[in-house]
Structure formats: structure tokens, C-alpha cells
Amino acid sequence: MDTQSAAKLPFNLKIIPMNKDGIPMGLPFLAMFNPENITIREQLVWHENNPPGAEGSDPTYTKTQPRTFTLEFTIDGTGVNTNGVKIPVTAQVLLFRSATTHIAGVLHRPPYLLVQYGLFISTCVINSSNVTYTMFDMFGLPIRAKISATFTERTVSGLSNVLNMLSSPDLTHSVTVTEGDLLPYLTYQTYNNQNYYLQVAKVNKLKNFRKLQAGSTLVFPPISSK
Template sequence: MALKKLRILAFKNAEYSGTPSEEETFTAMINPESYTLDYKVEYQDGQGQGTSSAQQKFSVSKPGEWTGEFLIDSSGIIDGKPRETIEEDIKKLRDLLLKYEGEIHEPKHFQIIWGSLTFKGRCTGLNINFKLFNSQGKPIRAICKVSFIGSVDDELRTAEEKKKSPDMTHYRMLKAGDTLPMMCYEIYGNSSHYVQIARVNKLSSFRDLVPGTEIFFPPLKKNTPVA
């Protein structure tokens, strides 16, 4: 079985659509020994003056961060293809990750693919540690530490969040087998609101539901009476 190399694919759109060219693809010379995925959730304590403690209130889920290191070498020891220096390789990587693209008025979007890993995001940093030099002082080996922050387009983010808080507005597309009581239970935690939802959506019957119909679920407070 052929060895799978880690690849970084560059895209000019937040939907990550299209097929990147060879110039828009970085393939690791040697797969990294490790990489780091960092996830954080922020809370606000909302503690009042003179109080001893407070419940932490959810604020935001921070996007994930990916960090890894890549070896770039032109000595020929690794690939059997010696070159004078890695300067051109470094420039290509730097331009790929950080260069401002006039067409989209910002740097590119990236997808990291390796094994079961698929990480989408923007490059936030490139640190280059030159490790070896030839007799003319030109670098022939470097370790490049690259960091990315997770990023998806708003439409996909909304779909992935699938918020089910009863105090928020929801739209659901009916699928075969769906029932209003079941959907009400999933969103409100109470299936008895199906009569109200049928009335809001002007449904003549809550039983004869047509797949593909979009149903509106308005915000309901916990003390909302059942109709």
C-alpha cells in the first residue's frame, strides 16, 4: 500500500469548492511525527459585586486550531534529488499560506487532509527554523511550524450547529416518517406543542404531512401554555 502524504489544499472560496492545482497544493516531504488540535470554549462568570461565586455562562465555542511541523530539505538525503538551496521551496510555501490574493481580497482558505484528518481553516502563522546550510551559507534544511484556525462558511456553520434551543427560531424540512409531536419534542422537549405549531404553519392536519415541506418553529418560553 502506497504511503499517504499529508496535503494542504488551497481554495479561493469559503465553500472549499473546485479542485486545487498543483501550485495550490502542498505535499509534505515527510509526514509529521505529530500534530496538535486545540479546542476551547469561553464562558462569562457574570459575578456580581460582593458575591462569593457565580455560575459560568456559556459565551462562545472558539474555532478549533491545528498546529504541525514540516521538514523541507534540499540535501538529497531524503528524496535523492539534491538541490542548491530550499529558498524557492520556502517562498512557495510562504506565498501559498500567507500571500494576499487580489482576486478575493484576502489570503486563501485551506483544507488539511491526512488519513482520517480533514481540517478546514485559515493559516494564522508560519514559523521557519533553518537547520542546515551549504558551504555558501544557503539554507538546505528547515523545520516549518504552521498553524491554522478552523473556518467554515456561514451556511455550513449554521447547518452543522443544528441549534435546538426552545427560545430560538427554527426551520425544519420535513422528511419521510417525521411527525409534528416528534419534532416538537426534539426542539422544545415537549411533544404537546404540536397543535400550536400546526396552527402557526396553517396546516389543516398535523397527520398528513408532505415530505419536503418547511415547518416554522417559533421561540417558546418554558412557561408557554399548551393550546
């Protein structure tokens, strides 16, 4: 591998097997060539309660599915990117499978993964992968292939708790009012229940909660179970 290729190596696509807590384990897969495509898919789930005879409905938000993404990249066994050193395509596919889909003995399941390419970093699990062999030598052995792999993102334990706490009604929230905001609506956004708007008005000493001043900051205190 030439000096320029070696300098770029740390920035190439890497797939690192990890345990549940995000600790690396096993051999990582380092791609020779960076992805040709990265497709990111986000999906929201809505409930549509469509009464009989009605032409439409107002969907109710249910949840947001974990984000998925697909990578497509090339592996090569001709030596074009390794100064003539030919690394068999079958060996590279085996390394990819070992890092992503093989059962890890200590986990009794395929490993969790960290996928990193440039500024794109994701903790995830693999859903599926396809290997398409595109070039063969005179003996019929593959010398080039394309891999397309799909992953589902996950949140490492601990980080998930922090994210949940940030949106918890058991913490104090500060909200900046924008033009047209209504107190019952802001209360619903914070607590998922607009019935607390009078208490919020009292805490913020609002004389007229029906007309909020744009740019002002409102405090939404924790909800007491009592």
C-alpha cells in the same frame, strides 16, 4: 524518489489553496515529510457574573470559538528523501508561502485552505507560521528547516447552513429519554426555553410529565412565531 516514497506521497501532508466556496486554486504544497506534531486546541467562552463579595460564580456558556490546530514538519534540501535530487529549502519555503500567505489576486487576500494528512481533513485559514533553519551548507545556505504553522478552522458556506438547520428550533426534533431526565430540562435543551414543556407534554400525550420513562422517545415540534 524511490517507488516506496512515491507510493506514500498521496498520504503525505497537503495544503491546498481554495476560494471561498472550497474550489481549489493555485499550486498546492506537498510536504516531503509528514508532521512531527499536530496540536489541536478547542476553546469555549464563558461569562462569569461574580457578585461583589462572592467567592465564586456559576459561569454561563457564551459560545465555542473556532477550533485551531498547529502543525510542525521538516523540509529538507539534502536529497535524502528524493533519491539525491536536491530541492532548495528556500524554494520549498517559497512554495509553502505561496500556498498559504501570499495574496491571491482574484480574492484580494490570502487563500482559504484545505489541510489534509491521512484522515485529518480541515478547511481553514492560516494564522501564523515560523520557519526555523536547522542546517546549512559550507556557503551558509539552508539545507534543512522546520515549519510550525497555526490554522483556524472554518465552515464552507452551505455546510454552515446545514449545521445550523440541524439545531434549529424551527424543525421537529426527536429525543430519547435517559434515566433522570426532566421534561422542562429537555425542553430547554431543544428550544433554549423551558416554558414550552406543557405544549410538549400535550403533543406527546404524557399523562405524567414529571416522571418520564427511560428509553422512550419524545417529539419536540417546531416553534411557531404565532
